[in-house]
Amino acid sequence: MVLRVASRFIPSSKLAAPVFLRPLALVKPVYHISRLLSTTAIRMAPSNLAPFYEGEPEAPIVKTDVPGPVSKKEIDELCKVFDTRALSLLTDYQKCFGNYIADRDGNVFLDVYAQIASIPIGYNNPTLRKAAQTPEMVNGLINRPALGTFPPHDWAHVLKTGILKVAPKGLDQVFTAMAGSDANETAYKAAFMWRRAHDRGGHHVEFTEEEMHSAMNNQAPGTSNLSILSFKSAFHGRLFGTLTTTRSKPIHKLDIPAFDWPQATFPQLRYPLDQYVEENRAAEQASLDEVEKLILNYHNPPAAVVVEPIQSEGGDNHASPDFFRKLRALTRKHNVLLIVDEVQTGVGATGKFWAHEHWDLQDPPDMVTFSKKAQTAGYYFGNPELRPNKPYRQFNTWMGDPARALLFRAIIEEIDRLDLVANTARVGSYLYGKLETLAGKYPGQFNNLRGKDRGTFIAFDNPRRDEFLARARKFGVNIGGSGQSAVRLRPMLIFQERHADVLVDALEKVVLSFQE
């Protein structure tokens, strides 16, 4: 397969220094978006920007149906040892590049699903390729430490130059994990330990004999009856604690035992938000009232409330910054922790590094969990009280993966070097505008368009959603869905106006094909 490639490449050495705003004619044909440029200025003529990395296809290539003949054969082989019923595209990763994903039949798709929102800066990223070959990375891979007991001597350095550089405001520590589910599970454990220590009168109060004995039988008082409050339609993971708090779809939960933990209604807003201000405010207040009632009355009292800044798997459901500020105040008032689950929203996609930065909180969340685009996982905590009173309580053999922490550090550096959060804010705004136009042009096809000012974290509903996604691929774009009827866009952080144009063009073709 020969990929047509975009014409220019900007060497990293030139990208490292900011380029000041000049008329576009002078920087023709390409220039780097510096963080010094305002979003407004950039929107003047964005489609001319060169890709961030040389070698990206200029457009999708669709040669066969999916799966094509080569893929079909290989899927049959894979099926013998691996459950392929959720398989969407057997992928040839060697042939993927940047925003484009490729299969074995010569098809190349613009990828706005990005491994369920988890590829940060493109396939086969040249900078990550270098990072993956450093002696540090090789060391991390072949000498995997039990971090809690035998941490590498430079672990503080790795954390401080990587993960902690992007620590959310007000939080300065990290507990590393492996994936989103276990980041959330360990955050829940931290909440339970914290709350019980508080109820006992502090960290210095020792466990009683009765507590230690009963805990071994999974019974009170050693085992607590505390709970985590989550919202309807939420998705927080699939292990036993997190699955209890996941409320998006029955298929995730059926047959699996769960705890008796409370759920509150997530505000069900109407879009566009600025046309339904009063109704939406009322819906948010009703949700907050329900949360407060559950905190005060639920028979298994919540130690924490867990919430996504934008419910993702559950259908791209938004709430206002005001809602989240009030939720913070409410949880603070009742001494309940607030865990913000940024597994899908974190790391730049919403036009801020963390989505909860959009809320302008004065009082930070107690924990922020992340994974996906970080290519590693963890939760943050902001004060020493959240360290359990004794060692080995929040512990496991590996406690994360230094190799993945090094990769996240390289991702952070690249996001910074290329100013990709600003890129995403700007491109998201461009894309949202185009989608608004499409929505006007094709009534009923782009319903409840949402994600304005949330970077490229955009979604809309389509009445024939699954067919919509299937046809999008015929027109060269790989897209995912969320909830019952949402088409969710989850481009990578290197998604540019040129890619938005390809996407919008394909979306229009899908809708037109429905009319044929």
Place this chain on the structure above:
Amino acid sequence: MVLRVASRFIPSSKLAAPVFLRPLALVKPVYHISRLLSTTAIRMAPSNLAPFYEGEPEAPIVKTDVPGPVSKKEIDELCKVFDTRALSLLTDYQKCFGNYIADRDGNVFLDVYAQIASIPIGYNNPTLRKAAQTPEMVNGLINRPALGTFPPHDWAHVLKTGILKVAPKGLDQVFTAMAGSDANETAYKAAFMWRRAHDRGGHHVEFTEEEMHSAMNNQAPGTSNLSILSFKSAFHGRLFGTLTTTRSKPIHKLDIPAFDWPQATFPQLRYPLDQYVEENRAAEQASLDEVEKLILNYHNPPAAVVVEPIQSEGGDNHASPDFFRKLRALTRKHNVLLIVDEVQTGVGATGKFWAHEHWDLQDPPDMVTFSKKAQTAGYYFGNPELRPNKPYRQFNTWMGDPARALLFRAIIEEIDRLDLVANTARVGSYLYGKLETLAGKYPGQFNNLRGKDRGTFIAFDNPRRDEFLARARKFGVNIGGSGQSAVRLRPMLIFQERHADVLVDALEKVVLSFQE
């Protein structure tokens, strides 16, 4: 720091081919242990064997107390961002090699703890170093797939040439995970889904509306009240489902909500086993009777029994092959699945690749979970019935990590090339014999010596266990404990007679120091 190194190195090219048994004089000064050599023959003069890799220290170096001055300073720094209360040794991984672990103060210890039993073939293994630098590995690291939906086209090949090559007898599929806890949690989920499908009348029976609705509220009938039966003193992980089945120590469980799941007594055997045959048989029968009673009567009926071949974290508790064969028969009889948790016992340490191979089962376990020395994790299942009736039920974004699967493949190849399972069986036997002698010489110091014919998976009790471990380090050996009073030996698979001699020498010095 200058390490004294062992004198000879055998190039891999020479090691690849087996060397036939010749009198030792003729192969002086070094030779490779081929799998063609019988254990008996080898035991003639084992201490002369060269290390498997050039560059290993000949002996420990103890320069300072631990932590030394350099480490102290760095630990203080780390403590600001990371909980260091479980820290045992701030490690300089660049300076570790083979069986030896190094710190920043020039200390080099023989490591028979091996990152809580999770380093398979030594620090800075040259073969793994090569594997970590292949294009395949770099690709796996920088293009992390959502395996369930976008698997790499060669994923079947990676599985078949790696993990599945060591699939336990009777099981031919794998579901990959990230660590031991989530391997077990997903195995539990598979058990619940299987059992409920069975109770419904088969995979073809659709979920009812009531099931789907109630599952969203974490209530029956959609949410099941099934349970996992585990044994007292067991350790299966620290997430909410696995922690419920973990019964080793209160500190792991306190304050964390748990399910109401049953526990049976693990046979409490007396050692040496051959002196207490009748008592031990009675203890095992009592345990089996208790299991059967719980299966038949527990109010939350078990869908599976989970068991470690040797309870590890819980204190190195053994049971006989006969016990496990009967447990298999019992679970089969009552249509309850048997999950064998080989997270700590798996991958060669017991002198078999999987510890449950010692049982000579005619009817294989339903699932075998693993992690640690595999440097990745997963569970196996043996028949299509254990695939849930629909996709997305056993699912998550990453579903494991191809980079780690590639590393495991390289580990498997190296274990095979150097015949390390046979090595471990032979060295374990040598070590056990030396420890028996020590036990005879110092009554009361090496109590309940156990692990005969279980490779290097050996333990004994010492009345001053924690002090014993601390002093062992003064004599150059890094050792861990398990349970209340066990000293647990968990050398790597490249542990040889020369290392056993160093270890035994240090253990004797510890005991002598107690007498001073």
